[in-house]
Amino acid sequence: MKIKRQKKAKRILSFFRTNFGHRPPYRVLLCGTFVAHCIQEKVNIREQLPKYFGADVTVVTTACCLLELEHLAQINPSLRSTCFVLKQFPLHKCGHEKDATRRAGAKCLKSMLGTNNPERFASCQQIVLLLLPQRCQLAYSIV
Numbered sequence: 001m002k003i004k005r006q007k008k009a010k011r012i013l014s015f016f017r018t019n020f021g022h023r024p025p026y027r028v029l030l031c032g033t034f035v036a037h038c039i040q041e042k043v044n045i046r047e048q049l050p051k052y053f054g055a056d057v058t059v060v061t062t063a064c065c066l067l068e069l070e071h072l073a074q075i076n077p078s079l080r081s082t083c084f085v086l087k088q089f090p091l092h093k094c095g096h097e098k099d100a101t102r103r104a105g106a107k108c109l110k111s112m113l114g115t116n117n118p119e120r121f122a123s124c125q126q127i128v129l130l131l132l133p134q135r136c137q138l139a140y141s142i143v
């Protein structure tokens, strides 16, 4: 990782640590779009996320993200490798397990963060604009 990018990451993490209580080990939610982009750019998520955060991270995903990606992989077979990688991470219960409340991956992650982000999650996804208007959220792309 470039030094300039590392300094920027440190500054952002320091801001969130000071103002919103984010502390190591950071809990990171993964979305299928982020994993797809990491595969495209040949980024190893397990290696790079701890380097980026400068601390231990716990990487989890949700059943909604996984289900969305499985549906997309049926349409586009090139996403099967993304699906395989995302399945390697533990699932966090998002509360949308019932089929009636199943949501798209980005909306699921947004609902996990809520307005106050009580569980202090960081969210890694390519669709960052969905998350920025809300307070107390740590969302940016490392790629």
Ligand SMILES: [Zn+2]
Pocket: 062, 063, 064, 065, 094, 095, 096, 097, 102, 103, 108, 109
């Ligand atoms: Zn969900």
